Amino acid sequence: xxxIDQPTEMTATEGAIVQINCTYQTSGFNGLFWYQxxxxxxxxxxxxxxxxxxEEKGRFSSFLSRSKGYSYLLLKELQxxxxxxxxxAVGNQAGTALIFGKGTTLSVSS
Amino acid sequence: xxxxxxxxxxxxxxxxxxxxxQCQVDSQVTMMFWxxxxxxxxxxxxxxxxxxxxxxxxxxxxxxxxPISRPNxxxxxxxxxxxxxxxSSIYLCSVERGVKTEAFFGQGTRLTVV
Numbered sequence: 001x002x003x004i005d006q007p008t009e010m011t012a013t014e015g016a017i018v019q020i021n022c023t024y025q026t027s028g029f030n031g032l033f034w035y036q037x038x039x040x041x042x043x044x045x046x047x048x049x050x051x052x053x054x055e056e057k058g059r060f061s062s063f064l065s066r067s068k069g070y071s072y073l074l075l076k077e078l079q080x081x082x083x084x085x086x087x088x089a090v091g092n093q094a095g096t097a098l099i100f101g102k103g104t105t106l107s108v109s110s
Numbered sequence: 111x112x113x114x115x116x117x118x119x120x121x122x123x124x125x126x127x128x129x130x131x132q133c134q135v136d137s138q139v140t141m142m143f144w145x146x147x148x149x150x151x152x153x154x155x156x157x158x159x160x161x162x163x164x165x166x167x168x169x170x171x172x173x174x175x176x177p178i179s180r181p182n183x184x185x186x187x188x189x190x191x192x193x194x195x196x197x198s199s200i201y202l203c204s205v206e207r208g209v210k211t212e213a214f215f216g217q218g219t220r221l222t223v224v
């Protein structure tokens with residue numbers, strides 16, 4: 001079956017660094033995605049990994065280990081506006097819909 | 111990239127009625143996807159819509175409840191039929207991604223059934 005696990009909630013303070021982990025078991029693998037979703041809005045794309053290693057994009061970085069079925073999203077220099085839900089999603093095979101984890105709600109406090 | 115226009119953005123409906131959600135894409139795509147996001151939950155795939163063929167539904171979703179149309183390569187509709195309060199959710203359309211690109215989403219339709 002398909003399974004994507006990530007923590008339900010996390011809290012952090014402004015200026016800190018937070019790491020959101022995601023583990024997956026899927027029948028195929030064609031890339032791992034991270035999305036940010038603010039309440040009441042559609043998800044917005046953050047990052048994409050298909051090869052092992054770290055992808056850095058400004059304050060956000062994403063890491064992938066395909067052999068371990070593991071990814072993390074690293075958020076640096078946290079800001080209040082980073083309070084949102086972060087969704088880990090796996091592309092099973094080309095042309096198919098993404099499979100989403102349940103999302104991690106991050107609360108950033110001052 | 112793809113720009114997806116979805117409407118309505120929100121609606122409040124009476125139980126027993128039906129609502130049709132429209133999704134318009136600014137470029138031709140082979141596959142479009144419809145997701146549901148119940149309150150506090152993640153996205154669950156309802157069905158995949160290919161142009162010219164019947165939609166393929168995921169386990170737990172049936173055509174009688176969620177009929178889908180795909181008349182051309184830039185447009186699709188999802189109807190939520192005979193609604194009950196349990197259908198209150200955000201419904202999102204998405205399009206297939208290209209190689210090394212993300213999935214693009216419409217703005218979502220927030221449905222409340224009373």
